[in-house]
Amino acid sequence: MEKKYSWLSISFILIGLSLAIIPFAPIQFPNFLVNWYSVLIGILLYLFGLILAIIAFTSREKGLLKYISLSSIVIGFIFVYLLFMILGSI
Numbered sequence: 001m002e003k004k005y006s007w008l009s010i011s012f013i014l015i016g017l018s019l020a021i022i023p024f025a026p027i028q029f030p031n032f033l034v035n036w037y038s039v040l041i042g043i044l045l046y047l048f049g050l051i052l053a054i055i056a057f058t059s060r061e062k063g064l065l066k067y068i069s070l071s072s073i074v075i076g077f078i079f080v081y082l083l084f085m086i087l088g089s090i
Contacts, residue, residue: 006069013049017075
């Protein structure tokens with residue numbers, strides 16, 4: 001059995017988190033990346049990656065990659081908590 005859902009979930013999770021973190025990075029990025037739309041798109045890609053991780057887990061793909069992608073739920077909770085802390089201080 002292939003590990004296509006596991007690889008897709010990891011890639012969407014990484015792309016989503018990197019897009020969502022860009023506006024808060026200390027490095028200067030182009031203006032079209034530093035806005036709230038990139039945070040929204042990043043969170044949506046992250047959630048899509050989590051859905052793919054759940055699909056990979058329920059379809060019983062072989063390997064440890066599905067567990068790594070499911071463990072990113074903790075990272076998502078931390079990110080959402082920090083986002084609410086930043087928005088609460090504004």
